[in-house]
Amino acid sequence: MTDLTNLGVAAIRDGVAAGDFTAVEVAEAFNANVAAAAALNAFIVTTPERAIEAAQATDARRAAGQPLGKMGGVPIGMKDLFATKGVQTTAASHILEGFVPEYESTVSQKLWDAGAGMLGKLNLDQFAMGSSNETSYFGNVISPWRRNDGGNAAMAPGGSSGGSSAAVSARLAPAATGTDTGGSIRQPAAFTGISGIKPTYGRCSRWGIVAFASSLDQAGPMARDVRDCAIMLEAMAGFDPKDATSLDLPVPAWEAGLSADMKGKKVGIPREYRMDGMDADVAASWDQGIAWLKDAGAEIVEISLPHTKYALPAYYIIAPAEASSNLARYDGVRYGLRDLPDGAGLQDMYAATRAAGFGPEVKRRILIGTYVLSAGFYDAYYTQAQKVRTLISHDYKNAFTECDVILAPTAPTAAFGLGEKSDDPLAMYLNDVFAVPASLAGLPAMSVPAGLNREGLPLGLQIVGRPFDEQGVLNAGLVIEQRAHFSAKPERWW
Numbered sequence: 333m334t335d336l337t338n339l340g341v342a343a344i345r346d347g348v349a350a351g352d353f354t355a356v357e358v359a360e361a362f363n364a365n366v367a368a369a370a371a372l373n374a375f376i377v378t379t380p381e382r383a384i385e386a387a388q389a390t391d392a393r394r395a396a397g398q399p400l401g402k403m404g405g406v407p408i409g410m411k412d413l414f415a416t417k418g419v420q421t422t423a424a425s426h427i428l429e430g431f432v433p434e435y436e437s438t439v440s441q442k443l444w445d446a447g448a449g450m451l452g453k454l455n456l457d458q459f460a461m462g463s464s465n466e467t468s469y470f471g472n473v474i475s476p477w478r479r480n481d482g483g484n485a486a487m488a489p490g491g492s493s494g495g496s497s498a499a500v501s502a503r504l505a506p507a508a509t510g511t512d513t514g515g516s517i518r519q520p521a522a523f524t525g526i527s528g529i530k531p532t533y534g535r536c537s538r539w540g541i542v543a544f545a546s547s548l549d550q551a552g553p554m555a556r557d558v559r560d561c562a563i564m565l566e567a568m569a570g571f572d573p574k575d576a577t578s579l580d581l582p583v584p585a586w587e588a589g590l591s592a593d594m595k596g597k598k599v600g601i602p603r604e605y606r607m608d609g610m611d612a613d614v615a616a617s618w619d620q621g622i623a624w625l626k627d628a629g630a631e632i633v634e635i636s637l638p639h640t641k642y643a644l645p646a647y648y649i650i651a652p653a654e655a656s657s658n659l660a661r662y663d664g665v666r667y668g669l670r671d672l673p674d675g676a677g678l679q680d681m682y683a684a685t686r687a688a689g690f691g692p693e694v695k696r697r698i699l700i701g702t703y704v705l706s707a708g709f710y711d712a713y714y715t716q717a718q719k720v721r722t723l724i725s726h727d728y729k730n731a732f733t734e735c736d737v738i739l740a741p742t743a744p745t746a747a748f749g750l751g752e753k754s755d756d757p758l759a760m761y762l763n764d765v766f767a768v769p770a771s772l773a774g775l776p777a778m779s780v781p782a783g784l785n786r787e788g789l790p791l792g793l794q795i796v797g798r799p800f801d802e803q804g805v806l807n808a809g810l811v812i813e814q815r816a817h818f819s820a821k822p823e824r825w826w
């Protein structure tokens with residue numbers, strides 16, 4: 333029999349429905365890969381029994397002639413930012429260690445309802461703050477990819493959804509959930525040669541997802557290809573009255589709407605993204621992507637997003653501001669860790685719990701956020717950043733009068749080595765430069781693998797679309813996928 337772990341979402345769903353193999357066989361195969369890959373540290377907790385239970389339910393439904401659901405028989409990895417009832421949910425922090433939710437996040441519940449099963453909870457940057465997975469309390473994820481220089485330097489899987497990207501690219505899961513506040517689906521997808529889409533803000537409910545920056549946080553799928561992303565996003569999306577920012581719109585049939593015909597479509601190339609000293613391989617892959625879209629019938633137009641250079645500083649004010657407020661709830665009273673020194677009062681307990689429970693990057697964000705929201709500085713920083721955010725939205729609005737989708741690199745570089753940027757927060761933040769503008773504007777954005785750089789590491793191309801036009805984004809992604817023929821996968825060393 334073929335190795336079932338080489339199959340993606342569509343192939344598993346269709347194979348189980350056709351009776352080519354059982355859902356239990358699929359779950360067993362992925363459970364075995366997960367168990368053999370402890371060296372990657374992609375999972376914080378594994379739940380092989382949950383994967384098997386869901387698979388048994390799918391096989392029983394098939395035997396009874398009942399419909400199997402969009403994700404019927406597909407085991408997935410769940411980023412450990414989604415609350416899962418009865419399974420520890422930590423956001424990769426010490427402060428939530430041991431927290432076992434009494435409730436299930438809306439998105440994860442929708443996936444289980446669609447027939448998916450859970451392989452485990454995936455590692456991430458602590459509270460999703462980071463771009464390399466090095467801020468996790470549970471140790472960093474190691475990318476399955478290595479440079480082709482014969483060395484075995486450990487590479488970053490990207491972040492914050494680095495457990496998700498590593499697991500999918502190493503064939504530990506056919507797909508995984510991610511969340512994206514300022515690139516955390518797209519950048520790790522690009523670093524590991526997989527696809528991932530952040531839908532329009534509001535498509536996926538935030539209910540039950542540990543909050544980082546609520547006006548930016550969006551869940552989305554990470555999978556092997558565009559079709560698999562479309563299928564999984566259909567299962568994840570939908571109106572939820574429990575999230576006040578949830579979009580009350582029907583979920584389109586994205587999979588059925590897939591088309592690689594770009595005739596009559598205009599693709600915008602933002603001039604401001606062509607930066608001095610740009611990585612030569614990244615620039616070449618962008619040019620190649622432009623040529624592919626042209627070849628598929630698209631008209632290429634140069635566009636301007638004039639406020640691009642202010643996006644990163646604005647993001648690194650707004651996101652920490654919201655984080656400082658969201659993370660105030662971790663006080664030692666309600667969740668996880670409590671540090672109560674002898675004879676201490678309430679204030680001491682708060683301080684001791686937070687000092688012990690949050691990692692350095694999370695503390696840095698809380699401090700920045702508290703500072704920019706403080707009475708004397710609010711207008712100079714936070715209000716200013718909100719104005720910049722509005723200008724960035726206007727940039728996109730103007731651009732979309734001239735084009736249907738925008739093409740750019742996902743990240744300014746391929747994956748970097750673990751430890752290469754971890755002691756320089758600014759260098760790390762700069763890696764998000766192409767990802768945060770679409771987050772600030774709440775737009776759908778996707779990364780698809782476009783090739784390898786000269787070091788043998790994957791490069792991703794990013795497509796950004798109009799609000800609610802996930803279909804346009806997926807379709808342009810499909811064009812790149814079909815022309816890139818990206819089939820490289822990491823050689824197994826773990």
Ligand code: GLN
Pocket residue numbers: 460461462463491492511512513514515516517544651764
């Ligand atoms: N790397 C960005 C940050 O550290 C984005 C993280 C995310 O999207 N969750 O904030």
